[in-house]
Amino acid sequence: MLFAVVSLTLLGAALGVMLGLASRFFAVEANPVVTELEAMMPGSNCGQCGFPGCAGAAAAIAAGTASPACCPPGGRALAETIAARLGIAVDLAGLRDEGPKVAGIREDICIGCTRCIKVCPTDAILGGPKQIHNVLRDACTGCGSCIERCPTEAMAMQPLPVTLQQWVWPKPAACA
């Protein structure tokens, strides 16, 4: 009895110390830049950049293997912020900024299959089996994941109309 207690206690203590040391010496250091970039990304993990989620894209951008302009939902604004943070120049000419878009559903051809609901990263689509679905505009990030899932092509990306409150004065044409 005593032997068992003592040996297990010693074993536990020794293993604990070893684990502690291991966590100290073999710790995987998270790159602080990656963490910071990840915080800037939209965070919906839509996968349009071709990386596994926003964390993957952040790591690739930090490592220099991906362009800061690789995130379609983030658009030009995000590319500019990331480029400024990393202190690199980024070619934004290729980035078409057509303004924000959101998904829309044509009610007359929606069959209520719920496939789009299952892939939406922000739960922005409302509906149930055999019920017409609808998109909550405020929650849609415009990632487009749902478009290809729709078997009846009832989903399409629509430009978000500019409202009076969002309108911005145009920049004056540069003078000489």
Added chain:
Amino acid sequence: MGFIDRFLRTRKFSRGIHPEDHKRPAADALVRKMPLPERLYVPLLQHVGAPAHAAVAVGDTVQKGQRIAAPQGAISAAIHAPTSGRIVAIGDIVAPHPSGLPVAAITIDSDGRDEWTTLTACADPFALEPAEIGRRVSAAGVVGLGGAAFPSAVKLSGGRDANVDLLIINGGECEPFLSCDDRLMRDRAEEAVDGIAIMLHAAGAREARIGIEDNKPEAIAAMRAAAAGHPKIRVEPVPTRYPMGSEKHLVLALTGLEVPAQGRPADVGVVVHNVATAVAVRDAVRFGRPLVSRLVTVNGACVREPGNVEVLIGTLADEVLEFCGGLRADRGAPARLLMGGPMTGMQVPSLRVPVIKGTGGILVLDADEVGLRTPGPCIRCSTCVRACPVGLLPLEIARRIRAGDLDAAVKFGLKDCIACGCCAYDCPSHIPLVQYFHHAKGELAARDRNKLRNEATKTLAQARAERLERETREKAETAARRKAGPDPQPAPAPRPAGAAAPPAGESA
């Protein structure tokens, strides 16, 4: 002492500009009342804050003064039918705004009778609780009539909480061409002073000072005569200098106190209301009459009979102009159409837009008055620096905005810019400085909105991840229970993984 005081105050506000005021002869013409238009277009967004929500349906008949739209949110204002008639449409019309974008509006066909709904009058407003006055002002949909259209009740009841000590009434009307407040003070001085007394009672302030620019001697005399019996209300002429009607500058000129950067006058114990708002408050509290009409100055070289007109809210600016004799044939095509003053008003593409609560003027200017010239390069003469009433460096801010560096522009004080237009007015190179500032402020607001949206997205994505995890766990638990042995009751079928809809929709 008074003289030295005045001298010191004037010295404190020595910036700004002194444009030619173009106020007369329009200011000297008597107010005319516009005949009832056949159709009125009443926008649901006429104020700062959230748009009102329509409370009537197409086909309803309404009485004049009946509430047709309810305020939404803390900062919003109710909207009332300007005349009796039938609602013929609720939908988008062209907004009185430079963008020409649509705005939701209620269209009313007048029945020609102009019948008021039942109003709840109040014989003695001074017996009312201050909070009750705030409620009545809010129910009447009164907003600041100086142009910014901030809901007045919010400012009035906020005054008590902020321990406001002084009520300043803005009779400055520093914008060139406009004279509606001047006319109001000349013709309705008694009503204005009564309104100010009610506001004093509601805001809990010690005294009220009415600041009037000294280029309106008739208005000063009329207001002095009306305020003679009120020991707490004083009329104080202020020097004529644009932008004296900006609340921060009027506070500085009248009290010597400077409102902090990005602060409000309440931070120095002052609340500022326009003089026309005082009349609207009186009508609302004494007679229960909501804000359904206002004085509008129709002016500019192209107008045949310039003057001030009492107009129902929702009247098309075109019809008001027609009432003032239309366009003068000898002036050629108008060079610019404006709703509001020439310095801070809105340039509109056409006058087929309605007059709203904040519209102080309808201006049709000819090419000489606009004086538009091709912008040249900045020669760094610093004329704009001397003109800026806030003490900013417009040339430096504009330079940064041109380069797209908004953060640097903010560091140079972009957020303190009041968009008065002094810098652009004085610029010898005719650079559209204010347009740069408007553009940059809009971009900054868009950036903030985007940030909020991104945060919301993150929360939603996280909530979804948690939901998926919970569902997987529940499924596993159900499966485990089934495996464990013959269950007396069949386990409920797990919900489909993605269905975010309430179970009621899952009958299939």
